[in-house]
Amino acid sequence: MTGFRLAKGGLVDRSTALNFQFDGKVFSGLAGDTLASALIANDVHLMGRSFKYHRPRGVISAGSSEPNALVELREGPRKEANTRATMIELYDGLVAKSQNRWPSLDLDVGALNSIVSAMFVAGFYYKTFMWPKSFWEKIYEPIIRKAAGLGVASKEADPDKYEKAYAHCDLMVVGSGPTGLMAALAAARSGARVILADESAALGGSLLNENEEIGGQSGGDWAAGVIAELASMSNVTLMPRTTIFGWYDDNIFGAVERVNDHVLEPSPYEPRQRYWRIMAKRAVMAAGAEERPIVFGGNDVPGVMLAFAMRTYANRYAAAAGKSVVVFTNNNSGYRTARDMKAHGVHVEAIIDSRKESLADASGVRVLRGGMITNVTGGKRVTGVELADHRGISCDAVAMSGGWSPIVNLMYHRGAKPKWDERIAGFVPTNVGEAFVAAGSAAGKMLLSECLADGARAGTLKGKTPAIPKCRDEAFAVTPLWWVKGSAGKAFVDYQNDSTAKDLPLAAQEGYRDIELAKRYTTAGMATDQGKLGNVNAIAILAEATGRTMDQVGTTTFRPYYTPVSFGAIAGPFVGHHFQPVRKTPLHEWAEEQGAVFVETGLWMRSSWFPQKREDWLASASREVLATRERVGLCDVSTLGKIDVQGNDAAEFLNRLYCNTFSTLDVGKARYGLMLREDGIVFDDGTTSRLAADHFLMTTTTANAARVMSHMEFCHQAHWHDLDVQYVSVTEQWAQMAIAGPKARTTLQKIVDGATLDDASFPYLAAKEISILGGMTARLFRISFSGEHAYELAVPADYGNMVARSIMQAGEEFGITPYGIEALSIMRIEKGHVAGGELNGTTTAGDLGLGKMMSSKKDYIGRMMAAREGLMDKNRQSVVGIRPSDARDKIRAGSHLLKKDDAPSMAADQGYISSVAWSPMLNMWLGLALLANGRERHGEVVKIFDGVRNIHMYGVICDPMHYDRENKKLHV
């Protein structure tokens, strides 16, 4: 043995040396190493500092349960914090940094916390930071935030790709140890579609770590044979580097495949990680069991690790955890480690077995029965142990085994709880249904022969179970030892949170007896490892402190994710522009040509205003309004929802959807419609036109287009399935533009084929199919939102830009001006038309001044509930117009209205301003408001109170229609 790399054995490739950096220092490892094994082979055990006391920490485990050896992996935008060194596959050029230390891992100022550790007992945060109250925001919170957390995330954007993928199978096997391999083999041979997933880089599970003998071969060789057979079968998918992190409804499993975490940089054509959803008809939990630490003084000194981990580093990675080892155990696992280490040429000082009696084979190693380690000496590296009988033993590494816990987490993601099994001293799975069964040591079967047989049984979906190979069994016997009471120094239950054995009885004493409460009070079982190693010990210590059994205390709730999942994997490809689609209207190109400034409304990009030279939005919108009201304007209204309704019962269907009547609408005419919710509140509005007796075109507001469609489908299918009607959204199929203003008719006339648009043939509210530009079919509606003589012209979407350009050309001689939704909004407020501010989910038809639209001659959605007393109350807030008393004042939406002489209070509140606009026509700010009994109060002077800006002013209530009250302009 040279250094700490064993001369022989292991699954590492000695011909491929890999250079890597840890805390700026360059080391060399071998292909097949993990970062943890490579550091151990370089005699580096100090890998991090603990969370609370900043104690020096080394690696404890050899797998995903690792609580201590958390590092920042990679640099720059690819930096990943809190990465387990035990799961990082070594690659050439790897860079990692230790965490939670300053200025360096070796010399860490935070370690002073350890000296004042009496302060840091259970509930520390709750006890310390409560007073004085004023300190919280300015002093405590910033300090806690700075001290909390371990690694630091990169603030740069992740340059790598992530994918989402779906898979289906007859049987999914979680874990590829002896149990998993037999299960997969049994199912695969019967022709079933099998997925075999394992979180490790290599399949084989414990067979890669242990000295086993199966079918006359080494465990590793037997596994390689089975894996080769599985790999050759087209019905089998092998998924190494894949963690099954959650079990969901319908036997769906979530998984993360680390496709390229083991290389310096992923190929540009491959993702870093892949987020899987696996639909499994059946699944076998074959994740094995997790070894537990023992809670004794100094059980966190670098060099103390799990017995299984120590022999894994030696057997699989040819890395010796020390030159002289002491083993502390309460079960046979410690003996196995002693034998393996001895076989590798590592000196084993003694096995300290807490049991008085044991039949385990120590192969000549000294055994101290009934022994206890009370303290581990050494700060940054083990120098020896002290026993309960005050003897001391020198050593540089300690292997500990407190027994085994079946890995049951996944099986309890849907609410059930495991039960305590005295025989194996572990929580074992209960029945959670046929679709997901545990097998092997995950089910509490602790012998290799049991695992092979159990796996084969669980994997046999039909036909014969494959023959079970003969194997050598390691006897299993355990006598619980949770906490060495006479420990000197700190004995840790939860390494990652620095929870000690004394914290749990203290929590119980202070009333936190429930395991869920104790967990949160002591923080044992929290953080990235979720207590994989510490939880059972915590439960046992709490059980003892409160005189309860393990089952009475029970486990905390197991939840996804089993191990941390990166945000990149969760987001998958849906980042940047892929996060949500952009909807562009068919007139987008035209609007761009006209210099539009766009605004996002939902997914839509709508043209908001069309600035000329250096106009700001208000100057631009005001100019657009004036141009439209005086000459002619063109506005893109394509985003309005358009629903084509056809069928013999189309009119009846609309009668039932709208509160007003549509069956009386003449063919070729449009009508404004108001839709209520079933509770009587206004839902949506828009014009609907009758193109034929059995054919209507409905329009909805932009925001409600999808909701109205779903509502129609629901009403039709669930309430009125007998109606003969069909309807489909045609929003995307038509480009629609408003042409408004005194010159609108003259402009349009220039592009219309044949027909004249005079009042006789095309009166107000006419809605007809026409031909334009020499043969293009279009729909023309004489409707107006602006209050001007106006039309809406609909053409097939692809012609939108061309038609808009043609209209601009036709209107050029009249000074046609494109206008955006800002100008549109100003004009609708001038005209007192209600929109989003008033159709706000609290207003009735009556509130909006549209009460007369509600028919009493038919049933419709919302009719009954709209008739409720509270919704008919005359004191309800209704829509009014409002103007500042002093025309120079600016009123703001959201301001509250009060009686003229009242002071602001909720009790005195009379309503609020729902929409405001600067009116270029009236040269002042004006608005719409919702005011108690508003219709009776026109002319009243009210107080306008803006509590946010602390503005008081006076305003006058008026009719909502501020401009052209006689609607003369509609008909010019």
Next chain:
Amino acid sequence: MRINCPHCGTRPVEEFTFNGDASVQRPASNDPKTMDQWFDYVYLRDNPKGRFDEYVHHSSGCRAWLVVTRDTQTHEVFGVVTARDHAKKRVKA
């Protein structure tokens, strides 16, 4: 969770939109004396643990409204029918 749409087959739950209790039925009458029935229909909902009939819209699929019978505790789906068939059956019953 997956839902077996009668038109589209078994599809992931993300394609669907839930809309609550399907056991309620819109009253046929507009007689003010039936106001209590309307209150029940619009507002009153049971929140059962266990078997539950629920309106579900296949909003990212065939756009059919469905009635899914599921266990609110385990999410086990016992059956799926279209809202149309559900309504027809109710008329007969």
